[in-house]
Amino acid sequence: MLTRGDIVGATHMLETMLKAAPGEPNALHMLAAAKHRAGDCAGALKLFDEATRRAPLVAAFQFNRANLLLEMGRNADALDGYDVALTLRPQHAESWRNRARALRELGRAGDALASSEEALRLMPSDTFAQSERGLALFALRRFEDAVAVFGSVAEAASNNADAHFNLGRSLQELNRLEQALAAFDRAAALDPANADIQHNRAVVLLWLDRRDEAIAAFDASLSQRPGRVDTLYTKGVAHLAFGELADGWPLHALRRHPGSPIAIKDLSRGEREWNGERVSVLRLWREQGVGDEVLFARLAPLAAQRAERLILECSERLAPLFARSFPGLNVCAVGNAPVADAQSPVGGVGQFVAPNAGALGDGAPYLRADGDRLCALRARYVERARGRKIVGIAWASNNQRLGAHKSTALAQWGALLQREHFFVNLQYGEVAAEGERAAARFGAEIYSDSDVDQMASLDDFAAQVAAMDAVVSISNTTVHVAGALGVRCVALVPPGLGLLWYWGSAADTTPWYRSVALVRRASDKGWAEQVARAVGVLERDE
Known part of the structure; x- marks a missing residue:
């Protein structure tokens, strides 16, 4: 009956059997399977537990119990169950395959890869085991290998939406955007109601500057999963990227909500949220990284027009620079701000004071370096430059989420470093050896000023940057x-x-x-080509 889909009839028959033979393991196991199919996971697990207690050496009982635990999200218990099943039946490929999923869900991607490969050794053509191997490779950030696996699965099972979706995700991580979009398009055609597919597809369309299609894909995702914070937030980011600030800011505010793809430390202190109204004392507090603090600081004077007094609470190493640059504001380091009537993260005021790009003051400068420090550093660099242009360079980011995608190596900077300029190292971190290698390779002079430590004082760093004739840098502070x-x-x-x-x-x-000036890199080009174009921009604007 159960195999024919008659769950009610099978349940009645099995319960009758158990009344006649209480505790019979096979009947317990089959009734557990019936309850599982009926959606009664708790009842099914109770029966599986009893079946395995009475017949602990039956591998199928242990396997099916583990499958239920996996479905319930009890991954550690599921893993224990698969390990028991495999001691009884070590050549059972499905146990190795499902064990791989449990390990992957537990964050043990290396072990998951080994388990999936054992499943494939026993059952080479199993597409589910191949997919588990691909997912383990993805978790290990071996994206090229994951592309090969998911490409093979998608070819063998052309109607498998998950295979095309995972192929797209892997290509997306490699910035092979057109190929990723093609994979997502195929996945969406096969499973049009899948919100995750539409979300990822929207992100790639955003990166490809296809505005209308991107917004439509975000909306398609949200129609299947209304209120999903990560999709709403990312749609807001898309609006901001396309210059639609009024549409973007309210959704960007969701970065403070659970489910956001980014996280900011909440420094609200229980003070009420500011909603653009006029107040006596308004406190704006720092969020995200130092670069974001600098970017959003432009908005602080605009917000100050709606408060009798504005407190700008920032990173300690930014406080002297901000205090000099914004003399009309009460600038203080995090943790030292007085009580306010209302508060907001500094990036949260845009929706009230910057509805469009025109509010940004034509991008005019707003920070002011220490004059004495600037003059001293400028004199030092001019003396060393001996008539050459003074160009500051930075090439790496330590951003945990995006640093690897934004960073390069000085070995790729030959087109710039071979120019007759005096280069000043503006890069933080232990990079002296890399600078020396690049200088020797390209015949460049790259000066590292031990008197400036931007990790200790961004006021010093601002003076150093202000002492440059020009700066060439990757996307960082x-x-x-x-x-x-x-x-x-x-x-x-x-x-x-x-x-x-x-x-x-x-x-x-x-x-x-x-x-x-922004010099963009196409997804199919390398850093060296981008640096060469940057040289053209640098020299064109002289």
Whole structure:
């Protein structure tokens, strides 16, 4: 009866059997399967537990119990169950395959890969085991290998939407955007109601600067999964990237909600949320990284027009720079701010004071470096440069989410480093050895000033950046500081995963900083080609 789908009839028959033979293991096992099919997971597990207690050496009982635990999200218990089943039946491929999934869900991707490969050794053509192997490779960030696996699965099972979706995700991680979109399109055609497929598809369309299609795909995802915070937030980011600030800011505010793909430390302190109204004392507090603090600081004077007093609570190493630059504001380091009538994260005020790019003051500079420090550093660099242009360089980011996609190696900077300039290292971290290798390779002079430590004092760093004739940098804090100071800067903007909304989607300028020129890299090009084009921009604008 159960095999024919008659769950009610099978349940009645099995319960009758158990009344006649209480505790009979096979009947318990079959009744557990019936209850599982009927959606009664708790009842099914209770019966599986009793069946395995009475017949602990039956591998099928242990396997099916583990499958239920896996479905219930009890991954550690499921793993224990598969291990028991495999001691009884070590050549059972499905146990190895499902064990791989439990391990992957537990964050043990390396072990999951080994388990899936054992399943494939026993059952080479099993597409589910192949997919588990691909998912383990994805979790291990072995994206090229994952592409090969999911490509093979998608070819063998062309109507498998999950295979095309996972192929698209793997290609997306490699910034192979057109190929990723093709995979997502195929997955969406096979499973049009899948919100995850439409979400990922929308993100790739955003990166490809296909505005209308991106917004439509976000909406398609939200129609299947209304209120999903990560999709709403990312749609907001898309609006901001396309310059639609009024539409973007309210959704961008969801970054503070559970489910957001980013997290910010809540410094609200229980003070009421500011909603754009006029108040006596307004406190704006820092969020995200230092670069974001610098970017959003532009909005603080606009918000100050709606308060009798505005407190700007920032990172300690930014406080001296901000205090000099915003003399009309009460600038203090995090943790030292007085009580306010209302508060907001500094990035949250945009929806009230910057409804469009026109509110950003044409990207005019708003930070002011220490004059004495600037003069001393400038004199030092001019003396060493001996008539050459002074160019600051930065090439790496330690951003945990995006740093790998934004960072490069100086070995790729030959087109710039072979120019007759005096280069100043603006890169934080232990990079002296890399600088020396690049200098020797390209015949460049790259000066590292031990008197400036931006990790200790961003006021010193601002003076150093202000002492440059020009800056060439990847997308990191250096660009924000240069732009906010009005220093000429060429920013190397990455495609896809490393692209941040404030650089927009296609333009070679940004409304946030008038002194910054954007040089974008196509997803099929390398850093060396991008640096070469940056040299052209640097020399064109001289």
